[in-house]
Structure formats: C-alpha cells, structure tokens
Amino acid sequence: xxxxxxxxxxxxxxxxxxxxxxxxxxxxxxxxxxxxxxxxxxxxxxxxxxxxxxxxxxxxxxxxxxxxxxxxxxxxxxxxxxxxxxxxxxxxxxxxxxxxxxxxxxxxxxxxxxxxxxxxxxxxxxxxxxxxxxxxxxxxxxxxxxxxxxxxxxxxxxxxxxxxxxxxxxxxxxxxxxxxxxxxxxxxxxxxxxxxxxxxxxxxxxxxxxxxxxxxxxxxxxxxxxxxxxxxxxxxxxxxxxxxxxxxxxxxxxxxxxxxxxxxxxxxxxxxxxxxxxxxxxxxxxxxxxxxxxxxxxxxxxxxxxxxxxxxxxx
Numbered sequence: 001x002x003x004x005x006x007x008x009x010x011x012x013x014x015x016x017x018x019x020x021x022x023x024x025x026x027x028x029x030x031x032x033x034x035x036x037x038x039x040x041x042x043x044x045x046x047x048x049x050x051x052x053x054x055x056x057x058x059x060x061x062x063x064x065x066x067x068x069x070x071x072x073x074x075x076x077x078x079x080x081x082x083x084x085x086x087x088x089x090x091x092x093x094x095x096x097x098x099x100x101x102x103x104x105x106x107x108x109x110x111x112x113x114x115x116x117x118x119x120x121x122x123x124x125x126x127x128x129x130x131x132x133x134x135x136x137x138x139x140x141x142x143x144x145x146x147x148x149x150x151x152x153x154x155x156x157x158x159x160x161x162x163x164x165x166x167x168x169x170x171x172x173x174x175x176x177x178x179x180x181x182x183x184x185x186x187x188x189x190x191x192x193x194x195x196x197x198x199x200x201x202x203x204x205x206x207x208x209x210x211x212x213x214x215x216x217x218x219x220x221x222x223x224x225x226x227x228x229x230x231x232x233x234x235x236x237x238x239x240x241x242x243x244x245x246x247x248x249x250x251x252x253x254x255x256x257x258x259x260x261x262x263x264x265x266x267x268x269x270x271x272x273x274x275x276x277x278x279x280x281x282x283x284x285x286x287x288x289x290x291x292x293x294x295x296x297x298x299x300x301x302x303x304x305x306x307x308x309x310x311x312x313x314x315x
Contacts, residue, residue, distance in 0.1 A: 018047065018049050021040075021049055021314060022049055022051060024313040025038055025049075025310055026051065028306055028309045028310055028313065029051065029306065029310075031298075031302070031305075031306060032293060032296045032298045032302060032303060032306055033296050033297055033298065034274075034293060034294050034295035034296035034297070034298075035052060035055065035057075035293075035294050035295055036051065036052065036291070036292070036293050036310075037051060037052035037053065037055050037057050037211070037212045037290075037291070037292045037293075037294075038050065038051045038052070038053070038212055038289070038291045038292070039051075039053045039211075039212035039213050039215065039216045039289070039290050040216065040287060040288065040289045040290075040314055041216045041219070041220055041288040041289075042286065042287060043220060043282070043285075043286050043287065043288055044286055048216070050212055050213055051212075052212070053212045053213040054152070054211050054213055055212075056206055056210070057209055057210060057211070057212070057276050057278065057292035057294045058162075058166075058202065058203070058205075058208060058265075058275050058276040058292075059208055059209060059210050060159075060162075060265030060266050060267045060276055060278060061123045061125075061128075061159065061245075061264060061265035061266065062210065062215070062263050062278050062280055063128070063155050063159060063208060063265070064119050064120055064123065064128050064159075064263055064265075065120070065218070065240075065263040066144075066145070066150075066153065066155060066218060067119070067128060067131055067132055067135065067141070067155060068116050068119060068120055068131075068236060068239070069218075069222065069227050069228065070135055070140065070141060070144045071116060071131050071135055072116070072228050072232045072235070072236055073144065073227065073228060074135060075232065076228055076229055076232055080112055081112065082111070082112050082113040082116075082235075083112070083113065084111070085109040085112075086109065086110055086111075086112055086115060087108055087109050088100060088104055088108050088109070088110065088126060090105075090178070090179065090180075091175050091176055091177070091178035091179075092126055092129040092133065093126050093129075093180045094125035094126045094129055094160060094180065095180045095181070096125060096183075097122075097123055097124065097125050098124045098125045098126040098127070099118055099122055100127055101125075101126045101180065104126070110127075113235075115127040116131070116239060117239050119131060120236075120239045120240060120242070120243060121240075121242040121243050121244055122245070123245045123263075123264065125159060125160070128158070128159050129158055129159070129160060132155070132158050132159075133158070137158075138155065138157070141154075141155040141156075148221060148226075148227055150214055150217060150218050150221070151214060152210060152213060152214030152217075153209075153211070153214040153215065153218065154206065154207060154208060154209055155208060156207040156208050157207060157208055160183065162202075162208050162267075163183070163268060164186060165198070165202060165205075166199055166202040166267055166268055166270075167186075167187045167190060167195055167198060167199075167268060167270070168187075168190040168194045168195045168197070168198030168199075168270075169186045169187060169190060172186075192270070195270040195271070196270040196271055196273060198270065199269070199270035199273050199275060202267075202275055203275060203295050210290075210292075212290045212291070212292060215280050216288045216289070216290050219280065219281070219282055219288040219290070222236065222237070223237070223282060223285075223288070237261050237282075240261035240263060240281060240282075241259055241260070241261045243260075243261075243263060243264065243281075245264045246262070246264035246304070248301070248304040248305070248308060249262075249279035249291075249308055249311075250262050250279045250281055250283065250289060250291070250307060250308065250311040251308075251311075252304065252305070252307070252308030252311070253308040253309060253311065253312040254283065254311060254312065254315065258283060258284060259283075259284055259285065260281050260283050260284075261281050261282045261285075262279055262280060262281025262282070263279075263280055263281060264278060264279045265277075265278040265279075265280075266278070266300075273295065273297055274293075274294075274297070274300075274303065275295070276292055276293060276294040276295075277292075277296070277303040277304065278290075278292045278293070278307075279291055279307050279311075283311065283314070283315075289310075289311055291307045291310050291311070293306055293307065
C-alpha cells in the first residue's frame with residue numbers, strides 16, 4: 001500500500017469513528033427535551049466533532065472560565081498581581097454558592113489568586129461579581145474576545161443580573177444599593193407565570209451565551225498558550241483541575257482518577273423549565289469537550305447523565 005493510500009485509509013477510519021460518536025451523541029441527546037449542544041476536539045490531532053455546535057446556549061457559571069482568563073490577562077499586562085489583595089464591597093456579596101460570602105465581613109480582603117481558584121473550583125458567585133466588575137465588565141470582555149479571536153461567546157452581564165433577569169425581575173437596583181438578601185426579596189415577588197415567561201425570553205436572548213464550537217476554541221487556545229503566558233496558563237489549568245462542582249457531568253462515567261480540567265454552569269429554573277445545564281473542559285490534557293443542555297424540563301440527574309454519557313462516548 002502506498003503512503004497516500006495508507007493515509008486515506010487512516011482518514012477513513014477516523015471519519016467512521018466520528019460518525020459513530022455523532023450517532024451516539026444524537027441518541028443520548030434524544031433522551032431529554034430542549035436542545036443539547038456538544039463539541040469535542042482532539043488537541044493532539046486537531047480532529048473535531050460537533051452536535052448543534054453553532055447554536056447559542058446560556059453559559060451560566062461557565063462564564064467564569066473566560067472571566068478568569070481575562071483577569072489573568074490583566075495580570076500578564078501588569079494591571080494586577082496574583083498576590084494582590086482585593087477588597088470585597090457589600091454590594092458584591094452573593095450569599096449563595098460562595099465560600100467568600102461565608103467569611104465576609106470578618107474577612108473583606110482576599111488575594112486575587114485565591115479568588116480565581118474559588119471562582120472556578122468552587123464556582124464562587126461573590127468572586128465572579130467582583131472580578132467581572134474590576135475587570136471592566138462587558139466592554140472589556142468584548143474587547144478581550146476580539147483580541148483572542150473568539151467568535152460566538154459573550155459575557156454581557158454579571159451572573160447575578162443574569163439570574164435575576166431569568167427569574168423575571170425587571171427593575172434591578174443600581175449596584176451601589178445592593179444587599180445580599182435583595183435577590184431573594186426581588187424574586188419572591190415575581191408570579192410563577194411571569195417567571196416562566198421570563199425564562200423563555202432568557203432562552204431566546206443572545207446575551208451571555210456561547211456556542212459549543214466557540215467554547216472548545218477557547219479551550220484549544222488556552223492549552224496552546226495563545227491566551228496567556230506559560231506560567232499563567234499552567235496556573236489556570238491547575239485551578240480548572242481542582243473543580244469540585246458537577247462530579248456527575250463530564251467526570252461522571254469516566255474511569256476513576258481521570259484528570260478533568262473543567263468548569264460547570266447551571267441556571268435556575270422556572271417551574272420545571274431549566275435554562276441550561278453545562279460542563280466544559282479538557283479530559284486528560286488531550287480532549288476538549290463542551291456540552292450544553294438548554295430548555296429542558298427533565299430533572300437535574302437526567303440532564304447531568306446526558307453530559308456524562310456524551311463525554312464517555314468519546315473515550
């Protein structure tokens with residue numbers, strides 16, 4: 001067999017394998033309602049597959065990954081230092097899913113590096129409020145995505161504002177007036193039918209969304225050192241490997257001990273309608289994957305099982 005024929009045969013085998021994975025992904029996705037989007041990239045060979053890869057999905061806390069990378073880019077540019085202590089004001093304190101909030105106000109200043117780790121590994125919502133704000137919010141994120149050459153990913157609002165909008169809160173007070181209990185007070189006043197209508201509007205909104213294709217492109221550029229220098233790249237990957245949220249998602253059906261550097265995201269729900277349930281990351285340093293499940297009414301364990309099975313299908 002000639003070298004050309006040999007290469008053609010290998011390509012045919014790879015194409016057949018990709019077709020099998022996509023067929024399996026479609027079968028898995030059919031188990032839930034709503035829309036499932038997924039993309040995967042072999043960081044060694046560059047081969048990709050995607051299911052609804054160009055569709056937009058609410059990122060939820062997946063936004064913390066690009067926000068962390070942007071914050072580290074600011075460190076690289078000399079605008080911040082990882083050892084720098086950042087003061088957390090009252091209006092940034094989010095009582096839900098936040099180790100920082102549990103330590104506040106006894107501790108109001110936190111090293112930037114610790115905030116980054118808590119934001120990713122523990123999905124700390126107070127950390128993301130502060131880092132999104134001091135990082136320049138939407139204008140700075142848009143400029144950074146343009147600099148990185150990432151199309152199909154947007155971070156427009158703080159995670160708290162996204163959550164309130166999805167819950168049907170129309171009048172969000174100025175940030176300086178915010179108190180930690182205000183979110184519960186505002187959302188408790190929204191009637192169930194309005195919450196459902198708001199969630200449907202949220203699902204149609206292009207703000208704060210990402211496509212699976214854009215997400216694995218961000219991961220590819222991170223791992224190739226195209227976003228940050230070698231030291232900061234290694235640090236961000238190390239933080240992603242410490243993620244404790246979503247153990248039943250990408251990691252759920254992989255062999256015990258498989259190293260996964262990832263970031264999860266989950267919106268709230270209106271009744272049974274969930275905005276999105278997501279997990280994105282890199283398996284064993286070689287395989288980038290992004291899976292998003294939006295607009296599903298299935299219980300959380302079933303949505304997470306879809307993500308786990310799609311990850312397993314790649315192995």
